[in-house]
Every structure is written in C-alpha cells, then in structure tokens.
Amino acid sequence: MAQHDDGVATPDGVTAPDANDTAAGSAIAKVEAREVSPGLGVTRPDTLVNPGFPPHRARLTDTDPRKEKRAERQVSILFFLSIIGSVLAVAAYIAFPIEPGNMTSVRMNTLMLGLGITLGLLGIGIGAVHWAKALMSDVEIVESRHGTRGSDATRAKALEVFALGNKESGFGRRSLIRNSLIGALVLTPIPAVVLFRDLAPAEDPVPLLKHTMWEKGTRLTRDPSGTPIRASDITIGSAFHVIPDGLNDSEHKLEEKAKAAVLVMRLDPADLVERPERAEWSYDGIVAYSKICTHVGCPVALYEQQTHHLLCPCHQSQFDVANHAEVIFGPAKRALPQLPIAVDSEGYLIAQSDFLEPVGPSFWEREL
C-alpha cells in the first residue's frame, strides 16, 4: 500500500494519489478495487480536498537546549519524589500503627500510608507523561489502515480449509452422525442444570413463605432485647419494634426475623378505622402490623405519629395505620398484613395467631 505522506482523501475514504490532480475535485482515481455500498450515504463529486498535514511546529524543548535540560531535570525530580513517596509509605506503615480502640490511629495510618503511596504513584505517572510530552518526539506518525476484511486470497484459503474439513470428516455428507452429535451436545449441559437443584433444601419454599414464628399466645417482645411488652407500656402515639418471644434463641434467627418483624403502634381509638371482622384484632387502640414491606421487603421502619403513616425508606411506599395499613402512596400494592393481638392474664401483649396472609414481598404462588 502506498505511503500516505500528504495523502489526500475524500471524506468517504477514497484515497487520491496526488493532490495536484484533484484540484478541480472531479477526476479522483480510486485506489481501492473493492467497491462497497455507501447505503444512504451521499457521495458528491465536488467534495473538498483534504489539504494534507499542516506544517509541524517545534516545541520550546526542541529548539531551546536550556528548556530541554530543565524538562529533563523536572522529570527526574518527579521520579525521585516517587522514590521518596514509596519510602515514606513504608515509614508510615511502621510509624503510624493502629492502636486497638483508637480511631485516630486508624485514620492516621490510612492517611499517611495513602499519601506516601500516592506520592510514589503520582511521581512516576506525572514524570512519565511529562517526559513523553516535553522530550519524546512529538512528530505525528502515519500508519495506513487496511480493510478489516481478509483479502480474497485469504478468504479463499479459509473456505478451502472448511471444505477440506468437511470432505475429510464427512460432516455434511454423514447427516446421521452430524444430527446425533448435535442432539448429544444439546443434552450434555442438562445434568449441569439439574445439579443446581440442591442449592436450596429439598422442601417447597411456598409453605415456608406463608408462615411465620407467630402462634397463638406468643408474646410480643421488644426488638432486639426480647423483653415482653405490657399493653400499659405503650402510650398513645408511640411505636414499638417487635419480635416474637423466643426469636433470639431460634435456630434460624434472621430468616424468622425477616418474616416475623412487627410494628406495634397505639392510636387514639377514635382515629382507628376498623373493619368489623378485624375489630377483635387490636387492643384498646394498639395495633400490630408486619414490618416487612409488601413491595420488595424492606423494613417499613418510619412511623409518622401525627398522620399515622408508615413510610418505607427504600422506595417510599406509605401505609395508613389508622386504616388497615392500606397503601396510600408508592409502588406497593397490598396493605401490610395485620397481626391479631390480645393481652394475656399478666397484661402482656400476645398474638392471637400467626398472620392470616403471607407477609413481605409478593410472589407468584402467594394467593394459592
């Protein structure tokens, strides 16, 4: 391929051998033999001619030996700074140890070690770039591109390889072998898929998702201490984060907690709207609702005392506690499930039963 010194080209990439011939912009000799479709691209005969490279401009470091010497010194100073930085980093590692319980020592260790390493890295980096920009040749060099496509001869050779492979193996001819091989290859990965079944235990997940730790008579206890709560502890307007009694000793503590976490709030009974069938689920204005958002399962942890609204901090679904924790805003669809509660003989809050519907995010088999 020809050198492209002062090469001239039209914008669509056809190279003209000599700028002088194309002054009129018409008779452009096309070097490339292959013609590819420009599609909707417009090619004009009178496109302007590439003027070729502008004259090279020398840098100060090219013309002034003093400037060159100075740049040389700067680069080596930067590399020396890097050496100092790396040494300082090691010194900092020793000189600023972490003292157990002392946060300042952690901070100083991180900072001093980090600054040393930074100097070690930036010294090399800035030095090398400065070297390249100020001292190495800045003359731009031209390299020709060749079409990405292999040459016709190469492609013919490649085709021949395939043809020979086909002929010598009989891949195309022996269709029984070929098709049975394809069938075998399709099936081989299937055992690998089956192997993954035991990623989870054998039991069906759906019943698990439909039950929580709450049972008839389970005491409501404070999260996380696990101390029981008397109805009289809860004043109007307050909210308690609640877990079932015994959860802290449970074998699957976090899994149970992810389903059984409850919020208990006491409202002025006059504010509370209750459906007749749920009238017995609350106790003197005290209501208990699942804390797990019905959207994607974040804890609905923010209670607004004045409006009786619960807000999920993850995606801002809002639930109206005064009205069955129905959704009043946000992406959630279903109300928070209510835990029916009562008071036992000692005055402690207890559950009447488990939740009567699955808690937490929706899932395909939820209503089955």
Add this chain to the structure above:
Amino acid sequence: MTSTDTHAGTTTGATGNAAPSAVVPTRGARFTGAAANYIDERTSISGLVKEVGRKIFPDHWSFMLGEVALYSFVVILLSGTFLTFFFEASMVPVEYDGSYVPLKGIEMSAAMASSLDISFDIRGGLLMRQVHHWAALLFVASIGLHMLRVFFTGAYRKPREINWLIGFVLFILAMAEGFTGYSLPDDLLSGNGLRIIDGMVKGIPVAGTWVSYLLFGGEFPGTEIISRLYVLHILILPAILVAALGVHLLLLIINKHTQFAGPGKTNDNVVGAPIMPVFAAKAGGFFFIVFGVIVLIAATVTINPIWNYGPYDPSPVSAGTQPDWYIGFADGALRLVPPGLEFVIFGFTVSMNILIPLVGLGLFIAVVAFYPFIEAWMTGDKREHHIADRPRNAPTRTAIGAAGVTFYAVLWAAASSDLIATHFYVSIESVIHTLQALLFIAPVVAYQVTKRVCLALQKKDREIALHGFESGRIVRLPGGEYIEVHEQLDDYERWKLVSYNEYKPLMIRPDANGKISVLQRVRGGLSTWFFEDRISPVTSTDIERSHDSSH
C-alpha cells in the same frame, strides 16, 4: 512492507536512527542482546514487537476514558487480591471482638467481622478497602463515559459494532461485579440491598419464588448468599470480564483506533503517536496517575463506613439510604412505579410494580446494546468508518443519545427522591410525581433541544467554512460603501468543519413484484426521521459560488 513513516519529510532523521555500527557494545548492551536472543529463540516474540511496537494511537482527551476504565480495573484486581487474604466469606455468626469498640460483643457474620478487622486491625486494610471501593465506582463511571464517547462520535460503526457489544457486556459485568462486591461485608446497608433483590426476584412470574430460594439457599437471608456472591465476585465474573476485556482490546488493535477528522487524517490512515515510546510512556504514566488519584481519594475520603451501619438484621433500616451510584437507575425505576400495579390472575400473583421496571430497563439496555446494528441497517452503509463524528454532525443520533442520557438521569435522580425531598423541603409525593412526569417529558425536550442545537451548530460551521468569520474591521470602499472584512479560514481549519458524512432519507420504491415491504417502509420511516433535517457539508462548488457572489 513498511506501513509507518513520519509524514513530514524533514523529520525522518529525528526518529532515532543514531545507530552506531563500529562501536563495541557495552556489557549492559551485550546482556540485553543475549537475553533478547534467548527469549526470541524460544518465543518468536520479535515478530510481535515488530508488528505492534510502532502501532499508532491517535490522541484526543476523550480517548482516555476507556483507559481510565482499564487502569481502574487493574487497581481493583490489585486491591481486591489484598482484601481476599483477610476477608472471610462466611455467614457463620460470631461475636465481634475486634478493635472497634461500639460493636464489641455484638453478634454478626464472620464476613462482617472480617470486614471490620480489615478496617480496624490490619494496617493499610481500611486504605485498601477504600481503594477497592473508589476504584470500583470509578471503573463503572469511566465505562459509562467511555460508552457515551463512543456513542456520540459514532465510533461503533462498521467495523466496530461487535466491539460495542463486547463493551456493553463489560458494562453489565462491571455493574454485576459492583453489586456482588458491595454485598459481601454483610452490613445493614448491603443486606437491605439484597433484600430488595430478593423481593424483585420473587416478583418474577412463575420462576421467581424458586430462583430466590435457590439463590439464597433457602429462605432469605439464609446462610449461603455471601459465600455464593463471593465466588461470583472473585472467580466467575472476573474470569468472564477478563476474557471479554481481552477480546475488546484485541479487536481494538485489529480495527485500529478511530480518529477525529483533521487535515491529513483520512479514513485510510491513523495519525498519532507510536506505542514505542510515546504512547507507552503516556499510557503507562497515565496508569500511575489514575492509580495515584484513586489512592489519594481513598486515603482522604471515607467510603462505605460499614461500622456505622452495623451487621445485617432484617428489622432495622436507616432513612436516606443510597445504593452505589450505578445501581441508582434501577432503584429509581422501582420507586417511580405508580401505586396499585399488582393483580391476581387464576390465583397467581403478577407483580407489575416489579415487572414494569425490570422489563422497561431491560428494553432500555437492549436498545443501547443493539443500537449500532439498528443504525447500520437503517443507513445500509457498508463502508468502514474510522473517522469519529463530531456529535453535531449526526444531529438525530446525538439527540437520541441525549434523550437516553436524560431518561437515565431521571431514573437516577429518582433513587435519591427521599434526599431531594428532605434537602429541598418539598414533599416526597411531589418529588415522585414530578419525576414520573419528567421520565417521559424530559427525554423529548432533551431530544428536541439537542437536535436543534446540533443543526444550528452545523449551520454556523457551514457559514464559517463558506464566508469566514467576522473580523470586526470595517472598511470604506471608494464608492462610499462600508463593508466588514471577513477573515477566511485557512484550508486546515476549514477541513475540520467540512469533512463529515452526509446521508439522505431512503426513497421507498416497489421491489421486483411491485410491492413495498413492511421492512422497507420501516427503514424509510427511520431514515426520514434521521436525515430529513440535515445540513450538507460544504463542497468546492459551494465555495466557488460564494466567492463569485462576494464583493
């Protein structure tokens, strides 16, 4: 075949031909020569050096974005390896007994405890954790910016469509790496992130419940997820990522880098610095600069203070929590879903409030992935394109890109809807409603404004190329007429303004059977949308005409 040469004839001597012949080599040179010979006789590496040693890389600041991504990935590998020496990917409950006093005696997973130990009991551990996290944030950000650069300059056109697709895969892998890594410390914040993932997976029809069950090895959160994410994070995902990165760079070398239009630069050449020595020095130096800046940030700015969040517990959550930035758009999409979009059909629960964001974002990124192929089909242009477009010279593409960026930005803002509400004293409802409206309106506005701005800039370019620019010098002619002298551009400056591709809409014509196919109609419609409003590049005829008509 010599394919490279300096373009200015006077400088051939300056490229280092100072080869002394009769001088006896020094001991160092003899050793280097012997070592090189030893290696070459066993690897044939001289061929590789000859082929790529003087390969040319064009220079432009925007070409560094991909380099930033590459170098931050190296930083991630280095710092991540350090972290694996101390991290314990296990959810076995332990009682924390490390140096951080406020959490002493608290039960947490071994993963959380070892993350705290890395932070507070291992010298440089916190620094490396923060280097790893900051580098990860920079990695995804630089990939995103690199993709925007490639998009807006049309550098994905033939022959680089496949490399765009590979780059897209790298972007998805980077986000997956980010999310799996973010979850590993098993702290409260990341645990809530996993809870959201669990909720989303459960919302997938038919398979969701089982996928979640298998993923978590039982009920959420289970005792498996951290070690499984760890294997994904340090083995499978990096392996795929490194392989895809290798192909990405290989194709970069095969296709050679694009360059911007400029005097002397054509579609058939590459103009720039050779790998040895200038590009190697600049790129190598730049690696150290990227690394240094990451370490500087990590040494001075705290990121992900897990000790403030505490171990994961399904019950507490802090308000104003934010995912890492690159997950924001997905979280925002979840937040913007209007209420009530869930229904039961034949007893099965269909969570449209989860499906709409999932499918919507899936479509969005599918368009991103396949855009080059759609555009190539629409233009039918089979030529190779090695000259990067200035964004203004492809107004519709640039406008589509701007609309996409705006769409993403609105979703991203939505992930901070609660913080917007609290910082600007507005209600959360009004923030959500505004963002819901903006999600549809803002991209349209961005599209229109961008397209008009591009066309206006093209007109300005054309005007300047034809008539030069106003010099501000007023001259009185002998006849008494006053004119302002226009300064003409020199040929080099003008070339930058006039060398771009022009396309026209497809003329729909019946085929041999006298029919117009649906595909042709679609192509016609698309191309009309793209190219109906266009400014042609200045031609020599235009210039002659303008000279004739001028004074």
